[in-house]
Amino acid sequence: MHLLLVEDDHLVAQGLIRSLRQEGYSVEHSGTVKHALECLSSGEIELVILDLGLPDGDGSLVLKHIKAQKKVIPVVILTARGSIDDKVQGLDMGADDYLAKPFDPAELFARLRVASRRVNQTQSSxxxxxxxxxxxxxxxxxxxxxxxxxxxxxxxxxxxxxxxxxxxxxxxxxxxxxxxxxxxxxxxxxxxxxxxxxxxxxxxxxxxxxxxxxxxxxx
Amino acid sequence: MHLLLVEDDHLVAQGLIRSLRQEGYSVEHSGTVKHALECLSSGEIELVILDLGLPDGDGSLVLKHIKAQKKVIPVVILTARGSIDDKVQGLDMGADDYLAKPFDPAELFARLRVASRRVNQTQSSxxxxxxxxxxxxxxxxxxxxxxxxxxxxxxxxxxxxxxxxxxxxxxxxxxxxxxxxxxxxxxxxxxxxxxxxxxxxxxxxxxxxxxxxxxxxxx
DNA sequence: TATTTTCTTAAGTTTTCTTTAAGTTTCGCT
DNA sequence: AGCGAAACTTAAAGAAAACTTAAGAAAATA
CATH class of the missing domain: 1.10.10.10 (Winged helix-like DNA-binding domain superfamily/Winged helix DNA-binding domain)
Known part of the structure; x- marks a missing residue:
């Protein structure tokens, strides 16, 4: 399953990339809105993990772009903004899940499995x-x-x-x-x-x- | 949208039912596994909020039953069991989302909106x-x-x-x-x-x- | 690094599908 | 009713796809 990780903190990104690969995902990584949109244009990405605070703009731009497409790509927001208002806003913009940092990797992976089995139209793991x-x-x-x-x-x-x-x-x-x-x-x-x-x-x-x-x- | 709330605590249930109705859902309520399965058998239910600790068995029985069906019904688990292990287990059993009590109603409603918009976009050719x-x-x-x-x-x-x-x-x-x-x-x-x-x-x-x-x- | 396991390639074999063609039937017209 | 055209049926040759096998390459493991 092809996953795009949008995250500008390199330390966090590197750790995540390694464990995501271990989970069986084929991972691409972007640190900016611009590069994320480029990755998405290939049409290969099936699942996105999205950080909101990016150096060249807000991650919600990426979210909007994805949700404007015809293809269904689940987006899991993973961000430091953890207030209820942030969550509600993120989910209502079209995200499929929202996890606030600090997060437990096991929970992230479980939630990714939920998203990916939805892509595959299956009901449980x-x-x-x-x-x-x-x-x-x-x-x-x-x-x-x-x-x-x-x-x-x-x-x-x-x-x-x-x-x-x-x-x-x-x-x-x-x-x-x-x-x-x-x-x-x-x-x-x-x-x-x-x-x-x-x-x-x-x-x-x-x-x-x-x-x-x-x-x-x-x- | 027809929603089934499975929750045995009457105080919590009454409050939720009222706000869910205000959100525009048509709500049915069960306090037991047995009654929940009966409600589901009508085929009307499109979305479920599920508590795990029920008087006559574990809520996971209801979850299994739903996920064994062909029809896709999103299930949001809403429970006091809040450990990472509980979450991972619940999500891997097929739940679509997992919220631990105490929860913020605004977040629950946002997550229900995610689930219901997914129901509406599911159509096969x-x-x-x-x-x-x-x-x-x-x-x-x-x-x-x-x-x-x-x-x-x-x-x-x-x-x-x-x-x-x-x-x-x-x-x-x-x-x-x-x-x-x-x-x-x-x-x-x-x-x-x-x-x-x-x-x-x-x-x-x-x-x-x-x-x-x-x-x-x-x- | 040596050893083992797993993956890919390629060629030969088998199976099944597709097309062809010839014979037969049905239909619509005069 | 009889004729010709169109469609149906059948079977067999030909083509395409999938199966099998085995050997060498790559990867993982010790």
Whole structure:
């Protein structure tokens, strides 16, 4: 999931970036309104953490810009302004959540998970489909109650599928979710991962729709 | 907007109900898990405020029930349990927001506004015609609620027809929609696809207008 | 750094879809 | 009713997509 962190305090930013990457986000960072708007224009960003006090203007400019777009991008405001009035104002401007500094990283991450599962249209971090359960907050997968360990890419692929049960996703869509928009895959990597996943799950778990894509569950 | 308040403390509940009504919500109130589930079963509720400590069980039961449903109902947890762990747990179970008591009503209302504006912008792209439904975002086709799998070209053809219900389209028009303006069809491909589709749907679903073209629905 | 695991690539194989084409039926017109 | 045009049906060849396998590259781990 591609996240944009807008935060001008470099010390705070560096720490956050590292832990966000560990949480599985692909993070871009801006310290100014101007640069933030540039990042957003690429159209890749799916989620934004926004500080309000920026050197070249107020973060609310970024918020307004995002909410004027057609694409739905959740925005979590993370700022030192912690009064009730600030919160109400921030939320009413269109933010999806508001956290005042100092904040606990665990709470921020939980709230980000809420936002990202909304992007993925799933309802909770516990994804179940038949005998397979995936807990995206703990990064674990169980089949019939037995826990199993998946390599990173296989886990990401399975999660991408289970976050969209009943929704067919093309290989292209899945590639976009597994790979940073820096490097492209020049081959059938997705097919191979699917193949490996299938060996670990019931044979009819991942279905193929020839020419369209792959699905899991609900059909 | 229909809101369900689940809260067993009558004093808190009465105060909240009054201000929620002033905010424009139509409020139902439950003091128990059992009654809350009954209220939800009506299917009217669009938004829930949930206290966790209830006399006949934990509020998380209600949360689980809501999140197991297909319908998307935002849940804001409002509880005395205010530790970071409680928050993380509640959010990861599927809650959309979490507010610890004591709370400021203005903040609660702002967060409810966030939740309700999200309800209103949720709409999926469904094409319906009689018993046949296409969800183009999920690439799924259902007939009488049963999902069926169509090959790519058949799906494209069906979609082209259903996007123009009641409008007759010539074979030529349909060809233009299924094929890039580079490749040519040298034969009766459309007729064959129509034939295949007809075997999968009620016999009168796709109508032929001899010499003119094909239609679906409305006539 | 050595070792192991995971990821990507590519080629060969299999499966399924799509198109073609020929034969058959239906329709509308005179 | 009989004719011609249009649409339907069928089956098989051809094309496209997906599966499988294995080997080398990259990454993680010790």
């Amino acid at each position: 516990l994804l179940q489909c038949g005998e397979v359960v995936i807990d995206s907050s703990a990064h674990t997968v169980t089949l019939n109650g037995e826990s199993l360990t998946l390599p990173r890419k296989e886990y990401m692929l399975l999660k991408a599928l289970m976050e969209n049960q009943g929704r067919v996703q093309s290989k292209q869509q899945l590639e976009n979710k597994l790979y940073q928009w820096g490097e492209e895959v020049g081959s059938n990597a997705i097919e191979v991962h699917i193949h490996h996943l299938r060996k670990k799950f019931p044979s009819d778990f991942i279905k193929t729709l020839r020419g369209i894509g792959y699905v899991v569950g609900k059909r | 469904l094409l319906q015609c009689g018993e046949v439904v296409i969800d183009s975002s999920a690439h799924t086709v259902t007939l009488n609620g049963e999902s069926l799998t169509l090959p790519r070209k058949e799906y494209m053809l069906l979609k082209a027809l259903m996007e123009n219900q009641g409008r007759v389209q010539s074979k030529q028009q349909l060809e233009n929609k299924l094929y890039q303006w580079g490749e040519e069809v040298g034969s009766n491909a459309i007729e064959v696809h129509i034939h295949h589709l007809r075997k999968k749907f009620p016999s009168d679903f796709i109508k032929t207008l001899r010499g003119i073209g094909y239609v679906v629905g409305k006539r």
